[in-house]
Amino acid sequence: MKAAILGTGSWGTAFGRHLAHKWDQVVMWGIEPSQVDAINQTGTNPDFLGDIPLPPNLRATLDLNDCLENALALFVVVPSQAVRGVMAEVVKSTTFPPGIPVVNLAKGFEVSTLQRISEVITDELEQAGRLADHPVGVLLGPSHAEEVALEQPTAVVLSGRPDFNWEPLQNNISGPFFRVYINEDLPGVEIASGFKNIIALAVGMTDGLGTGDNTRGTLMTRGMVELARIGCALGGRQETFFGLAGIGDMITTCISRHSRNRNFGEAVTTSEKNPQEILAESIQVVEGVFMTQAALKLGQKLGVELPVTKQVHDVLFSGKPPRLAMRELMERQLRTELD
Numbered sequence: 001m002k003a004a005i006l007g008t009g010s011w012g013t014a015f016g017r018h019l020a021h022k023w024d025q026v027v028m029w030g031i032e033p034s035q036v037d038a039i040n041q042t043g044t045n046p047d048f049l050g051d052i053p054l055p056p057n058l059r060a061t062l063d064l065n066d067c068l069e070n071a072l073a074l075f076v077v078v079p080s081q082a083v084r085g086v087m088a089e090v091v092k093s094t095t096f097p098p099g100i101p102v103v104n105l106a107k108g109f110e111v112s113t114l115q116r117i118s119e120v121i122t123d124e125l126e127q128a129g130r131l132a133d134h135p136v137g138v139l140l141g142p143s144h145a146e147e148v149a150l151e152q153p154t155a156v157v158l159s160g161r162p163d164f165n166w167e168p169l170q171n172n173i174s175g176p177f178f179r180v181y182i183n184e185d186l187p188g189v190e191i192a193s194g195f196k197n198i199i200a201l202a203v204g205m206t207d208g209l210g211t212g213d214n215t216r217g218t219l220m221t222r223g224m225v226e227l228a229r230i231g232c233a234l235g236g237r238q239e240t241f242f243g244l245a246g247i248g249d250m251i252t253t254c255i256s257r258h259s260r261n262r263n264f265g266e267a268v269t270t271s272e273k274n275p276q277e278i279l280a281e282s283i284q285v286v287e288g289v290f291m292t293q294a295a296l297k298l299g300q301k302l303g304v305e306l307p308v309t310k311q312v313h314d315v316l317f318s319g320k321p322p323r324l325a326m327r328e329l330m331e332r333q334l335r336t337e338l339d
């Protein structure tokens, strides 16, 4: 049993390491020769996972055909804005096995089209005339790579095309430290996972300003209301936003020292540099920044108010001081909680 993974970053490697307990062979495809060589030669991924050892049945390759050949499932773990380009190459590959499930693990939307990432994958398969062939799904939820790589108990959600039986894959991905639930609300799961990074940026910004737990709790709760509001307008189910991909991932991302979105938000308020300069220095993708742009456009298109997202966007892209953004949120017109 062979699994193919696109991406040799933190999550691709940690997830591949987990799969290697159960699958005979796991092959990750990457574009950075230094990352691929380090994984194969040292049995670690020093850029992203320090010295955590990787098993011998997990390897990396620069050759996409090699990665895909004879795979029984394909997992897409590159940054969300790169998925379309990568899938365009996958569908051209002569070794892409017909019929295998294609599962997205990236969290975000494509900014240029405002599509969910599973929709981007679906588009590329459809254009190549291969959509009928491949079930498309997502595997998302509170799953920091650093903790999965250390085998700390984690639970996530598998969601996908409703006419496909996802249970065999659920079984083949689950393990003693990694529990997989199925949720049939694909849009809700994907929307929740993308949007919560915006709230993590906001929490990081207020952490950087020195505010405390009252502020964190307020941002997470009102952020979840905002997320559910746009998520339902986009076709997600309310209950999903209170599940693992929703509130579960929101809490994890907003309180964790591993969260690059929270950490980036904090750096924005504590660093002398501007947000774009800080971003340029990060070797890891900060999905919330792209998601803020996509969310604001979606909110405008659907007529849904997104006050936290708007303030985060203005801090990141219009030079608004974070303290002013926080004050404007606090001084919005007073209202009832449950509307």
Ligand SMILES: NC(=O)c1ccc[n+]([C@@H]2O[C@H](COP(=O)([O-])OP(=O)(O)OC[C@H]3O[C@@H](n4cnc5c(N)ncnc54)[C@H](O)[C@@H]3O)[C@@H](O)[C@H]2O)c1
Pocket (backbone or CB within 6 Å): 007, 008, 009, 010, 011, 012, 030, 031, 032, 035, 048, 077, 078, 079, 080, 082, 085, 086, 105, 106, 107, 108, 143, 144, 145, 146, 283, 284, 285, 287
């Ligand atoms: N890190 C986590 O804990 C975690 C957990 C769950 C989901 N995710 C999601 O998984 C996705 C990947 O995150 P990550 O943490 O692995 O990112 P990362 O920054 O650690 O690694 C990104 C990887 O993608 C590769 N890459 C970048 N541009 C590419 C391109 N155009 N084509 C091919 N490869 C490219 C990089 O070389 C690198 O190997 C993101 O959407 C993230 O939100 C991450």
